[in-house]
Amino acid sequence: MTNTSVLFWVGESGRLWVVAEVDEEDIPRIHPKQRVLIKADAFAGQALEGRVAEITPKGDPVNKTYRVRVDLPADTPLTIGMTTEVNIIVREESNALLAPVSAVVDGHLWTVRDGHAYRHSVKTGVVGDRMVQILSGAAESDTVILYPPATLKDGQRVRVSVP
Incomplete structure (x- = not known):
């Protein structure tokens, strides 16, 4: 041991929190x-829960960001210094029809029926990182095309494969 060795850290034993950098465009939808x-x-x-403080x-x-402090519950398994991904719930919808974001291009969704591709205009609602809410223009039973190529034509014959 040298005279510059750290013997121990002294820290507050109180509740922990996470500090998130939030884009200024999203701040009006964030509330304590x-x-x-x-x-x-x-x-x-594992998804852990917290609350905007x-x-x-x-x-x-x-x-162009604001800092948002998120309080963690007393029994959180997180410890000081851990890196986290934070998703603030700004709206929740029950029984929502969702499609992968990669399936919706310029307000359109491509589906497959009887081996043919069909383009549908859709109205979207809440958009997340991976999923988008479909308000109208598609049904739960539809098989959707992910990452539809720009060359795809309405009625074109396609082969379905599962990723």
């Missing part, structure tokens, strides 16, 4: 006490 889902590499496959009154003009 909103539910937050948190993912950490250390706990793969505070939004900083001044944003970062360079990055």
Whole structure:
């Protein structure tokens, strides 16, 4: 041991929180006490929950973000210094029809019926990272085409394969 060795860290034993950088365009939809889902590499496959506690009154003009503090429950498995992905729930819909974001292009969704591709105009609602809500123009039973090529034509014969 040297005179510069760290023997121990002293820290507060109180509740933990996560600080998230949120794009300024999203700030009007963020409010205290909103539910937050948190993912950490250390706990793969597990979604932890928190609540919005505070939004900083001044944003970062360079990055165009605001800091949002998310309080964690007392029994959180997270520890100081862990990296997290934070998703603030701004709206919840029950019984929503969802499609992968990669299936909706310029307000259209391609489906397959009887071996042919068909283009449908769709009205979308809530958009997430991976899924988009379909308000009209598609049905739950539809088989959708992911990443439809720009060359795809309405009625064109296609072969279905499962990714």
